[in-house]
Amino acid sequence: MSHIKSHIKEHKQTFLDELIELLKIPSVSADSAFKKDVLLTADFILNSLHKAGCDKVELCETPGYPIVYGEKIIDKNLPTVLVYGHYDVQPADPIELWTSPPFEPVIKETEIHPEGAIFARGACDDKGQMYMHVKALEYMTSTGNLPCNVKFMIEGEEEVGSESLSWFVPRNKEKLANDVILISDTGMIANTIPSITTGLRGLSYVEVEVTGPNRDLHSGLYGGAVANPINILTKMIASLHDENNHITIPGFYDNVEELSKEEREEMAKAPFSLENYKKALDIDAVYGEEGFSTNERNSIRPTLDVNGIWGGYTGEGAKTVIASKAFAKISMRLVPNQDWKEITELFKNHFESIAPKSVKVKVKPHHGGQGYVTPIDNIGYQAASKAYETTFGKTPIPQRSGGSIPIVSLFEKELKSKTILMGFGLNSDAIHSPNEHFGVWNYLKGIETIPYFYKYFTELFKNQ
Numbered sequence: 001m002s003h004i005k006s007h008i009k010e011h012k013q014t015f016l017d018e019l020i021e022l023l024k025i026p027s028v029s030a031d032s033a034f035k036k037d038v039l040l041t042a043d044f045i046l047n048s049l050h051k052a053g054c055d056k057v058e059l060c061e062t063p064g065y066p067i068v069y070g071e072k073i074i075d076k077n078l079p080t081v082l083v084y085g086h087y088d089v090q091p092a093d094p095i096e097l098w099t100s101p102p103f104e105p106v107i108k109e110t111e112i113h114p115e116g117a118i119f120a121r122g123a124c125d126d127k128g129q130m131y132m133h134v135k136a137l138e139y140m141t142s143t144g145n146l147p148c149n150v151k152f153m154i155e156g157e158e159e160v161g162s163e164s165l166s167w168f169v170p171r172n173k174e175k176l177a178n179d180v181i182l183i184s185d186t187g188m189i190a191n192t193i194p195s196i197t198t199g200l201r202g203l204s205y206v207e208v209e210v211t212g213p214n215r216d217l218h219s220g221l222y223g224g225a226v227a228n229p230i231n232i233l234t235k236m237i238a239s240l241h242d243e244n245n246h247i248t249i250p251g252f253y254d255n256v257e258e259l260s261k262e263e264r265e266e267m268a269k270a271p272f273s274l275e276n277y278k279k280a281l282d283i284d285a286v287y288g289e290e291g292f293s294t295n296e297r298n299s300i301r302p303t304l305d306v307n308g309i310w311g312g313y314t315g316e317g318a319k320t321v322i323a324s325k326a327f328a329k330i331s332m333r334l335v336p337n338q339d340w341k342e343i344t345e346l347f348k349n350h351f352e353s354i355a356p357k358s359v360k361v362k363v364k365p366h367h368g369g370q371g372y373v374t375p376i377d378n379i380g381y382q383a384a385s386k387a388y389e390t391t392f393g394k395t396p397i398p399q400r401s402g403g404s405i406p407i408v409s410l411f412e413k414e415l416k417s418k419t420i421l422m423g424f425g426l427n428s429d430a431i432h433s434p435n436e437h438f439g440v441w442n443y444l445k446g447i448e449t450i451p452y453f454y455k456y457f458t459e460l461f462k463n464q
Contacts, residue, residue: 053141065156085130086158161367186423340368369406
């Protein structure tokens with residue numbers, strides 16, 4: 001392990017070249033037009049795992065996109081680490097806001113990444129972070145430093161709800177049996193302040209449709225006499241928050257986990273500059289639920305946000321119509337103890353109940369998942385902490401994330417093992433946004449740190 005830095009330095013260009021080739025493939029799972037590209041990406045990962053040293057690799061068929069499975073079993077008496085990641089990416093829209101094409105990766109220097117960052121859709125979420133694990137395995141197998149067994153499960157539907165994975169996991173418990181699950185699909189506070197994600201929010205994602213007249217109408221002849229679905233929809237959405245930005249859906253907060261004063265004080269110790277936060281986003285003020293800090297609002301509190309809204313005429317020039325229909329997509333980030341199916345039903349019942357009789361409302365659930373909290377007293381977390389200490393020279397800070405990885409709670413339910421979230425991205429990496437990127441330093445630091453997790457986890461496992 002003492003030679004890992006020199007190994008990375010020697011193979012740096014190869015590591016970057018391979019990731020760039022992976023990022024060129026537009027594996028957008030949400031759009032069927034990219035189906036061939038998603039499948040091509042699965043093949044790429046399959047071949048990469050084989051080259052990295054897996055003795056067994058296969059494409060596991062599902063009702064949707066295949067799951068790439070690989071394993072390297074060296075001794076059944078040793079612990080097994082299951083690595084999870086995903087090879088699908090978010091749509092690149094809006095394309096015009098990218099400074100370089102989203103599937104033509106380029107390395108550019110930034111203020112935060114002076115050594116360069118790879119700009120491409122999926123660079124950080126999750127191809128770059130997932131591929132760190134492939135290269136870490138390659139290092140361990142090629143140098144004889146793999147201390148335990150390893151399995152890989154890389155899916156192609158994370159960005160659309162992991163429905164096929166939910167089908168696959170309960171049917172393959174023996175194949176996926178493990179002692180700990182390792183995921184890099186999160187971030188850390190800063191390159192100089194390592195952190196480990198210990199909590200994830202859940203998710204409920206819905207689409208709403210409001211229908212008024214049976215066709216688009218002339219706004220002069222009918223305006224003021226017939227309900228305008230767009231007007232109605234915006235009023236309904238506005239009513240979902242009160243003057244304190246508290247969500248107004250009855251029962252929404254019934255099971256919300258309330259953190260103690262002491263826990264909130266511990267969270268507040270994490271370095272955070274409100275001024276830098278506002279500057280990075282080019283905003284004059286922050287916004288959110290009354291009584292909570294910015295870092296609490298985006299991690300330990302539930303939220304409701306409109307992700308898209310449309311209806312009527314949006315083309316060039318003017319067209320004076322009252323639209324027949326209006327639509328919106330809405331996501332609710334949930335905290336531990338909130339059941340996403342229950343919240344979806346609460347939303348549906350409430351949204352339908354507040355609609356005036358002049359319109360009809362449909363609520364279509366898309367997908368969701370439960371929140372998750374990892375205890376910091378288990379050997380998986382302790383191994384991750386020691387790994388960061390070794391490569392960063394600092395003890396990482398436990399941190400709750402505002403994001404969601406819905407399948408993590410499924411893993412614990414079906415596979416009975418804890419998940420450790422070792423992320424190397426930054427909040428500024430623009431995941432899900434135009435100009436997504438991943439620092440070259442972060443990518444290589446991940447490859448350096450992950451093998452130490454295997455080393456320390458195996459040692460702690462043996463000493464239990």
